[in-house]
Amino acid sequence: MKKERINLLGAGLIGSLLAIYLRKRGLEVSIFEKRQDWRHLNVSGEGRSINMALSYRGWKALERAGIKDKVIPYTQAMYGRRIHDEHGDTFFQPYGKEDQAIYSISRNAFNKILLDEAEAQGASVHFGHKVEHVNVAAREVSFSLEDGSEKSIHSEVLIGSDGAYSALRNAFQSQLRFNFNQQYISHGYKELSIPPSPEGEFAMDPNALHIWPRGKFMLIALPNLDKSFTCTLFLPFEGYKVSFANIHDERDIEQVFKTHFNDAYNLMPNLLEDFTRNPTAALINTECYPWTENNTLLIGDAAHAMVPFYGQGMNCGFEDCSILDGLIAKYGTSSWDLVFEKFQKGRKPDTDAICQLAMDNFVEMSDNVADPKFLIRKKIEARLHELYPQEWVPLYSMVTFSEMKYSEAYAIGKLQEKVMDRVMSDPLITQNWDRLDYEDILHQVVVSGAV
Ligand SMILES: Cc1cc2nc3c(=O)[nH]c(=O)nc-3n(C[C@H](O)[C@H](O)[C@H](O)COP(=O)(O)OP(=O)(O)OC[C@H]3O[C@@H](n4cnc5c(N)ncnc54)[C@H](O)[C@@H]3O)c2cc1C
Missing domain, CATH: 3.30.70 (Alpha-Beta Plaits)
Incomplete structure (x- = not known):
């Protein structure tokens, strides 16, 4: 029986991981990438690389794809924020419990590991293929090649993992009732x-x-x-x-x-x-819907590009891949429209939530982290978490160190925020924070329905 071929646009972090997942399901995979093969470049000059913070959701998706162990040696653990004040003094704020960390990794090195693995699993990668136009109704993609020539391909199934400025998403914009918002x-x-x-x-x-x-x-x-x-x-x-x-x-x-x-x-x-x-x-935030049309799908930044202040864009995109893979396992590969529909319906509230949290976190990172009252607030939240580890989990931990749905974390975070605003409105809070009735604070959240 002829195996179905999936064409992916974009060999970035998300396209590469998705290719691994799809190959493991026995599907034929081709990836079309506009860049030339950059993997031989070293880290200076053109190969200069920013680094990313990899956290729990990302690790989980790598683990399910069977590639976690290959990534570990390339990471450096970061157990918290070290804040530098204007006088050069520093202080440390742990991210979570003692052993909880997020992990720094070079984007280039990471992309190389994933792409090497995708190739090793049998995906074929076509570099120097820039998508110029997609005809969604015919599922036809036109590319310009490095030598100036052009080429078109037809796809049975087409997935756009081509980032925040996605060419597939551009094509969706000429479809009826496609919502798109960029900021x-x-x-x-x-x-x-x-x-x-x-x-x-x-x-x-x-x-x-x-x-x-x-x-x-x-x-x-x-x-x-x-x-x-x-x-x-x-x-x-x-x-x-x-x-x-x-x-x-x-x-x-x-x-x-x-x-x-x-x-x-x-x-x-x-x-x-x-x-x-x-x-x-x-820095751009983009949100759009629907993500699927006629056996085509947007994924990763192509579907939801967020500002980087929660360190979740890539982690969220990896989680996309793992969720999509779960749906393929459940519904098979004979009805992609069903798989893609389930994917977008289930996932959209979560990506909306994390896009919003990323925006909100900019204020926290740039402003609040040095504010003494904010630090007291964090201490109270940490104490609550220590006393009631199951019942009070800080928002940052729910997002960064768990796989709870982003939308659920967002909703609980809002209730916690309300309760904490009340606690912090006490004018003597900086003196009294240590002597609060913590059980009562938790109770306020419980009666609001958060736990
Ligand atoms: C400053 C900054 C810091 C960040 N830090 C973090 C972090 O710490 N943690 C985290 O989780 N996320 C972080 N992110 C977000 C993260 O970078 C993105 O979410 C992630 O790279 C998305 O991956 P992607 O594969 O969807 O898109 P991309 O990484 O953009 O990859 C898209 C691929 O498609 C290719 N492509 C694009 N257009 C075409 C075309 N027309 N034809 C063919 N190929 C095409 C591109 O060349 C690229 O290879 C950060 C983002 C920024 C801007």
């Missing part, structure tokens, strides 16, 4: 770096995600295996004194860093070169 936020980002110390060691705590929160802007740094850190500077594009629009020359760069990030500045010998060479990139 660029006011901030952009730039990648910078902190090399290893002269002794060849990590220049800062290697087991933390470092944050320099400064109200309307912030710097973060994630450790790499080569003992460097990749930093990301988030600034408003314009409208504020410290913004990309107000940084014109090397003097401005130095002034911003010496004034606001002086301890990091002292560890950044390549700052001027990095800042001028690396692009300033925009």
Whole structure:
């Protein structure tokens, strides 16, 4: 019997993992990727790579695909946030319980592991194939190739894993009753770096995600295996004194860093070169529906691109792959329309929730983490979790360290927020937080129906 061929558009993180899942189900898989094969490039120059935080949902999806063990050696555990204040003092906020961590991994290295595995499992990858146009009704994709030629293919089943600016999604936009919403936020980002110390060691705590929160802007740094850190500077594009629009020359760069990030500045010998060479990139949130039409499907960022402030875009996309695989296992491969319909219906409320949480978390990361009252709030929540580990799980933990549906975590988080707002409205809370009636706080959540 002829096996069904699935064509995937985009060999990024999500397309590559999905290819592994589909091959394991015995399906024929071809991936079409606009980039040339980048896997031989090293990490400098064109191969420069940002790093990602991999958390529980991502690990689970890797485990189910049988590739977790190959990824572990490329990760560096981060057990909490290390906050750097304006005086150069730092303090540590654990992410969860003692052994709970999120894991830093180079995006390029990760993409290579997944794509190598997809190929090893028998997926065929066609590089240098840029999707120019998709005819959804005919399921026909037209590509432009590196040599300037063009090519078209027909697909029985077509999946768009081609990222936030998806060509398949563009084609959906000419369909009747397709909803699409995109929002660029006011901030952009730039990648910078902190090399290893002269002794060849990590220049800062290697087991933390470092944050320099400064109200309307912030710097973060994630450790790499080569003992460097990749930093990301988030600034408003314009409208504020410290913004990309107000940084014109090397003097401005130095002034911003010496004034606001002086301890990091002292560890950044390549700052001027990095800042001028690396692009300033925009941050986008996209939501759309439906995700499926005529045996085609959007997945990963193509279906739901979120701002990076919950560190969940990739983790959520991996979870997409694992959920889709579960549906294929349940309903088989003879009715893709049913599988895709079940997938979009079940998943959409969850991706809406995480997109919203990612937006909300920007405020928390850039502003609140240095606010003493916020820290008390976090301590109260941590105490509640310690006393009632099953009944009070902080929102961050539900999102990052569990597989609870994002929409459920969102709803519980809202109830907890209401109760905590009430607790924090006590003017003496900074003195009294240690002596609160914790059972009563939990009770307030229970009667609201959260647990
Ligand atoms: C600054 C930043 C930090 C982030 N940090 C984290 C984090 O810590 N943790 C986390 O979970 N998520 C993070 N994310 C989100 C994460 O990067 C994305 O969710 C993830 O990369 C989505 O994967 P994808 O495969 O869907 O899309 P992509 O990674 O964008 O891959 C899409 C692929 O499709 C190809 N493609 C695009 N257009 C075409 C075309 N026309 N024809 C053919 N091929 C095409 C691209 O070349 C690419 O290979 C971050 C995002 C940003 C911007």
